[in-house]
Amino acid sequence: MTASLLPEWAQIIFLVVQGIGVLVIGGVGARIAYVQLKLARVKLRHDLYDRRYAVFQAVRTLIAEVALHQNSTSETFGRFAVSTSDALFLFDDDMVGYLEAVRQQAGRLHSIRSTVINAPPGVLTEGLGKAMEAMAGHEAWLFDQVNLLTNKFRPFLQLDPDQKSTRNRR
Numbered sequence: 266m267t268a269s270l271l272p273e274w275a276q277i278i279f280l281v282v283q284g285i286g287v288l289v290i291g292g293v294g295a296r297i298a299y300v301q302l303k304l305a306r307v308k309l310r311h312d313l314y315d316r317r318y319a320v321f322q323a324v325r326t327l328i329a330e331v332a333l334h335q336n337s338t339s340e341t342f343g344r345f346a347v348s349t350s351d352a353l354f355l356f357d358d359d360m361v362g363y364l365e366a367v368r369q370q371a372g373r374l375h376s377i378r379s380t381v382i383n384a385p386p387g388v389l390t391e392g393l394g395k396a397m398e399a400m401a402g403h404e405a406w407l408f409d410q411v412n413l414l415t416n417k418f419r420p421f422l423q424l425d426p427d428q429k430s431t432r433n434r435r
Contacts, residue, residue: 321418323348331371332407374403
């Protein structure tokens with residue numbers, strides 16, 4: 266063993282300072298890791314928001330094209346299907362069921378509207394009258410969704426999950 270040039274009390278102080286230095290470095294490292302964890306969670310929430318908002322936009326577009334503008338085609342439903350295909354992974358079962366209900370109502374309205382539009386002019390049959398009643402029912406349901414859509418998606422589109430809405434839910 267080599268003899269130290271420092272007195273014994275100085276060696277003890279040196280070891281204590283070394284130990285404190287290790288603790289400080291460890292604490293700084295732990296703090297950096299904690300901040301990175303929080304940032305990763307915020308990024309995950311933001312990415313999830315973007316994907317959920319895209320589904321919200323797809324539903325709104327489908328309703329607008331089918332019910333409001335009466336401008337639906339098979340491409341309309343294809344875009345909706347592609348845009349909402351990941352909904353199962355992004356939302357709860359109730360929301361997935363709601364998206365399916367919107368798709369079904371819009372599809373029925375599109376189908377019935379095609380039947381009514383392609384009916385021979387001047388011919389009013391009992392079947393055509395029932396089709397027009399059904400069309401009005403599907404249109405009314407979809408029109409109602411325009412107002413309800415934001416409230417349906419609100420719980421999923423809050424960036425701060427602890428944020429409580431000050432508005433009344435419908």
